[in-house]
Amino acid sequence: MPGLPETVPTEAYLALSAVLFGIGAIGVVLRKSALTMFMSIELMLNAVNLTLVAFARQFGRLDGQVIVFFVMAVAAAEVAVGLAIIVDIFRSRRSVDIDDVSWLRG
C-alpha cells in the first residue's frame, strides 16, 4: 500500500496503549460494579504490557517481554485474591456495589 510505512512504528503502539489505558481508567472511575472495575484494571495492565512489548522490540531486548510475563503472573494472582474478596463481600452484603464498601471512611 503506497504511502504507508512498511513496519508499524513504536509510536503507534504507544499511542494505542495510551488510549486503552485511558479508557480503562475511565472504567475504573465510572463503574460501580466491583467486577467491571476489575476488568477495567485488567485493561489498564494490558495497555501497559503493550508498551513493554513494543519497547522490547524497539531496543531488541527481551527484558520487556519477560516483565510482561511477570505482570501476567501477578495479574493472575491479583484476580484470584480479588475475586475471592468480592465473593466474600457479596456473601455478607448481597451486593457487589463498590460504594457499599466504604468502611475506610476517614
Place this chain on the structure above:
Amino acid sequence: MEFLIFSVFAVVSVAAALLMVLQRNAMYSALFLVLIFFCLAVFYILLGAYFLAVVQVAVYAGAIMVLMLFVIMLLNVAYPEPVDRALGLLRPIGWASALVLASLVAWIAAGSPGASVARTASGAGLALGTVGVAEAGHVQEVAVTLFSKYLLPFEMTSILLLAAILGASVLARKRPDHA
C-alpha cells in the same frame, strides 16, 4: 500489510474497550474484554513476541476470564447495574483526568514536539536491527532469559502465586457464621 493489520485491530480494540466500559451488563463487559485480549495477542505477534501471544490467550483469555465469568454467574450479578448515585465532582474529574491522561500520553508518544526522546530511541532501535527481533520472541530465547537473568524474580513470582492460591481459598471459604 503489517500496518493494515495493526490499524484494523487497533480500531477493534478501542471500540471493544469503549463498549466494555460503557456497558451496564457485567457479562457483556467480560465478553468485550476477551475480545480486547485477543486483539492484544495479535499485536504481540506483530511485535514478534510469539510466546507472549500464546500466554496472553492462555492465561488472560483462558484462565482469568473464565474465572471472572464463573464469579459473575456464581453471584448472579449479570443484571444491569442500577443508575449511578451521584458521585459529586468526582465523575467529571475522573472523565477529564482520564481523557487528559490518554491524550497526553498518546500525544507524547506519537511524536508531539516533546517526543524527541522517543524518536531518537526508535531510530536507535531500528539501527539495532530487526535481525534479533525476529527470533526474539521465540520460546527458547525467552526461556533462557527467564531462567538465567530473571531466575530469582521468577521464583519469587511462584511464591506469590502460591500465596495467592492460599489467600483466595481462605477468603472464599464458607465460614460457619455466614452459613
Place this chain on the structure above:
Amino acid sequence: MLDQLWLVPVLPLAGAVLNAFLGRRFGRDAVVAFGVGSVALSFMVAVGTVNDLLAMGQMMHGVETHLFPWLAWGDGAARVTVAEVGMLLDPLSATMILVVTGIGTLIHVYSAGYMEHDDGFARYFAYLNLFTFAMLVLVLANNLVLLFVGWELVGFCSWALIGFWFDRDSAANAGRKAFITNRIGDLGVLVALFLVWANWGTFAFHTAPGSMTPGFLDDPAKVLATPLLAMAIPLLLLVGVTGKSAQIPLFVWLPDAMEGPTPVSALIHAATMVTGGVYLVARVHPVYDQSPEALLALAAIGALTAFVAATIATAQNDIKKVLAYSTVSQLGFMVLGLGAGAYSAAIFHVMTHAFFKALLFLGAGAVIHGLANQQDLRRMGGLLRYMPVTGWTFIVGWLAIIGVPGFAGFFSKDLILAKAFGRGLVDPTYLVLYGVALVTVGLTAFYMSRLVFLAFFGEYRGSHDEGEVHPHEAPFSMLFPLSVLAVGSVVAGWVGVPAFLIGAGGEGTAIERFLAPATLATGVWEGTLNHSTELLLAGLSVAVTLVGVGAAGVIFLGEGASPLLGELVRPFRDLFAGRWFLDELYGAVVVRPVGRVSSYLASFDAGVVEGTVTLVGSSVTGLGGILARLQSGYVRGYAVTMLVGAVGVVAAAWALR
C-alpha cells in the same frame, strides 16, 4: 641538672595524684610525706637547675626544653603545631620557680600543722600540690597557650581551695565568684591569644630550633603593621591581669577568697597565683614595649588599685581581710612598676612580697589558730605576750611591708617608686601616679600599723570565759615556716640594694642585672636618676611611712582619735568599709541584668517549646481534618485521586523534560 627541669612541675603533680587516689587510704603521715615531700624535692631540683643556668651564663633566651607536641597534628613536614608542651628556663622563670617552690614548701609544712584536724586532709594536699604544679606550668611555659593553661589551672585550684569548706555556703559562693571573675579577665587573654595567632601564626615565645616561624617575642615589631593591634593585644592582656592579679575593676574576688583556709590565702592569694598577672606582663613585655598607651594604662590601674585597696584596708576589722586588701594594694604597686617599664622591679617586688605577705598571712593563721578561729581585730590585743614567736615574726613582716630601710619591702617598693618617678620625667602623667603611690605608702604604713597595734599590743580584749578560749602559741610545724619567712623578709631585699650604696660595680641592682636578659625593656626610654635623687626619693617614702605609723600609733596605742576627727573621716570610713560599694555596683550593672536576660530567655524558650507543640498539634489536626474529608471511603474516590496524581506526574515530567 637542666635535663631534669621537667621534674620541677611533675613532682608536685605526682604528689597531687598520689594524694587524690591513695591519700584517704594511707593516713595523714603518708599524705604529708607525699604532699610536702614532692614540693620540697621540686624545690631542690629547681635550685639545681637554676644553679646550672647561672653556671651556663647563657642568659639571653634561657634554656628551652621541648617535651611533647600538644595541640598539634601530622608528622615531619606536615606537622602543624598550635601549641606544644615545653619549658623555658630563663632568669625570669628561674626567679619565679624558686619563689613558688620555696615558699610553697614552707606553706606546705605549715599546712601540715594548720590542717591537722581537718576531715579533708588528703583532699587539701592534693589540691595544694596541684596548685603548685599549675603555678609552675604558668611560669615555666615556653608558649602563650601553655602559660594560659597554668593560668586557668591555678584559677581552678583557687576555686577548689577557696570553697574547700564547701559545707559553708559563703565559701562555695566565694569560690565561684573568684573563678568567674577570673574567667571574665581570661576572656581578655583569650582574645589576645586569638590576635597573637592571627598576627604571628605562632604562640611560641622564642624561635624553636629548626622552625621557620620566629617566636612572637623575637619579632614583636611585626605587630606594628597594624597599629590598632599593637595596642589591642597588651590592653586585652591587661584585662586578664586585672582578673588574676586582682586589679581594678576585677579585684572584688580576692577579699572574698579569704573564705579558704589561711595557708591557701598565703600561698595562692598572696604569694604566688595573684602575681601571675605580673609575671604575664613581664614575660610578654616586648609586646608592651610597642605600646606606650598600654603601659600608661597599666601604670594608672596599678596606682589607682594600690590607693583604693589601701583605703579599704584601713577600715576592715577582719585580720585576713586587711591582709587581703593589703595584697591587692601591693599588687597595684607591682602593676605600677610594670607600667613604668620597670619589669625587673616589679618581679623583684613579687619576690619580696611573696616572703613578707606569706609571713603575714601565716602569722595571721597562727593567731586565728591560737584564738580558736577568732578573726576579728577588735577581739584581739596584747597577743605578743601569749604568742611571742608569732608576734615577733609578724612584726618583722610588718616592718618589711611598710618599707623600713633594711627590710625587703623597702628595696623593692622603692625601686618601683624610683622607676615611676624616672618615667615621670619623660611623661608627666607618671608623676601624678608617683604621687598617688607615695600617698599609698603612707596609707600602707597606717593600716598595717593599725593591724599590728590592735592585735599584738595593748590589752587582750577577747573574753576569757566565753568558750574557754585561751590564746596559745602555735605548734612547731607552723612556727618553723614563720621563722624562715621572717629571715627571708629581711634578706630577700638585699639583692636589690643599689650598687652604688655598697660600693659594688655596675649600674642598678643585682636583681635587675640578673633579670635584665629576660625583662629589659626595649625602646622605652626611662629617665635616669642620679644617685642623690634616688636617695632623696627613698628618704621621702621613709618619711611618709613614719607619718603613717605615727598616726596609727596615736590613734590605736594612745588615747584614740579626737571626736572631731572621727566626725570628719566618718563618710570616708563608710566608703572604705563598704569597699567603695563596688560589689553593689557590679551587682546592679552586670550580675542582675545578665540574670534578667537569662530569665527572660528561659521563659521565652519554654514559650517557644510550648508554642511549637501547639502549632504542630493544631496544624496536624487541621490538615488531618481536611484530609479526612478526602478519605470518603469510596474506592472510586481514591481511584480518581490516583488518576489526578498520575496526570500530574506525567504532565510534570513532560513539562520538565
Place this chain on the structure above:
Amino acid sequence: MNGVPLISLMLAIPALGVLGVIAGAGRDGAAARTIALLSSAVTFVISLLLWVGYEPAGARFQFEEQVDWLPDFGISYHVGIDGISLLLILLTTIFVPVALAASGSSVDTRLREFASLVLVLQFAILGALVALDLFVFYIFFELMLVPTFLLVGVWGGERRVAAAMRFFLFTMVGSVAMLVGMIALGTSKGTFDYVGLIDALGKPGGSIGAATAMWLFVAFTLAFAIKVPLVPLHSWLPEAYVQAPVSVTVLMSSVMAKVGTYGFLRFSIGLFPGAAQEAASAVALLATLGIVYGALVAAKQRDLKRLVAYSSISHLGFVMLGLVAGTTEAVQGGVIQMVNHGVSTGALFLMAGMLNERARTWAIAHFGGLARVMPVFAALLVLVTFSSAGLPFTNGFTGEFLILTGAFRAPATHVWAFAVVGAVGVILGAVYLLRMFQQVMQGPVNPAFVAGNGGANGPFSIGDLTGREMLILAPLAVLIIWIGVYPKPFLDRSAPAVRAVTASFAGASR
C-alpha cells in the same frame, strides 16, 4: 587485614546482635542486656581494629568497600572511613555499651525490645558514619529515627509520647528537604556516590552554578541543623532529652547529634564548599547565637537534666562554629569537639541519671551538700563539670580553644567577631555549670539524705558510686584527660580529612 571487610563486619555485628537478643533473651528479657553488651563489645573491638589499621598518611578513604546496588541510578553500597568518621565511630562504639550498662534501673520493662532497639540505633548510626553514597547515607540517617522514636516514646517519662512525636516531626521535615536536594543532585550528576560527586562537581565545567549550589546546601544543612540542633531549630530537644530515659538521652546527645554535625561537615561543606563559604557568616551567627542562648537559658533551669540539655545546645554551637569557620585549626577543633561533647555531655547526663536513681528527683534545689555524702562522685563531677566548662588539660579546652582560635582568623566576614562572642560563651558556661555544681554538691547536706539519727557525717540514705557506675564513668574520665593532655593521636587521624575539607573551602573562596 586487607582482605577482611571490616566495615561491613562492624555493621553486621549489631544487626546480628538484634537477632541474638530477640532469639536469646527469654520472655522476661533477663539476658537481653548481657547479649546486647556482648554484641557492642565485639563492635568496639572491631572499631579498635579500624583505629589501629587506619593510616593517617594513606588514602583519603580507607577500608573502602563498593558493591553495585542500583547501577542505573549510580547508587552503590559504598562504605569507607576517613579520620573524621573514625573518631566518631569510636565514640559510638564506646557509648553504646556505656548506655546499655547505664540503663540500669531506669529501664526495667521490655528489656528485650529495649536492648534490640539500642542495637538497631547503633547499626543505623554506624551505617550513616561509614556511608560514602548519599543514598546509603540517607537510608541509615532515616533509620536512626525509628528506634529513637520508640526508645523515647515507650520508655520515656510522663510526656514521652508528645516529646517523641515532636522529635519525629522536626527531624522528618529536615530529612525531606535533604531527600529532595539529594535526588536533585544525584540525578543531575548521574551518581549518588560521594567521591564520584566530588569529582564531578570539581571538574572544570562540572559546577552546578552558585545559586543551585546554595539551594542544595540549604536543603542538606536544614536536615543536619535540626539533628544537631542549631538554634532556633532546637525546640524539639529539651523535651525529648528530658523525657527520654537517661541512657537514651546519652545516646541522642553523645552520638546521634554527632551524625548531624558530621553530615554537615561531610556533605553540606564537603559537596558545596563554595556555598558553605558564602553562608559561613550566617551559620556562624546561628552557631554563636546557640552558644550564648543555650548558656543563658541553662543558667535558669531548675531541672538538672534540662540544664544539661541546654548546655548541650551551647556546646554544639561551638562545634558548628568551628566546622563552618573553615580554617584548619577550627575544623580540627570542631571535629575533636564532637568527640568532647559526646564524652563530657554524655558523662554529665550519666551522672545526673545516677543522682536521679538515688534521690528520685531531677530538681536541682532538692540536692545539696552531696560532696560530703558521695566524695568519689563529687571528684568525678568536678572533672566532668570543668571539662564541660573548658578547663585546660581537659578535653573541653582542646576543642574550644582550637575552634575559637581558628574561627578568629576565618576568612568569612564577621566570623572573627563570633569567635569573640563564643569566648563569652565560655564564661557563661562556667557560670551555670559552677552554679549547678554548688547547688548539688556543696552547701549543707540536705537533711532528706541523712538517714535516721545519723550525725553530720552519716550514715546517709544514699551511697557513693557503685563499682558498676565507676566502670561506666572511668573510660570517660580517661578520655577527658587524654584528649586534654595529649590529643595528638586524635588530631593526627582527623588531620588529612580536615585538610581535604579546608582545601576545598579555601579553593572555593578564590
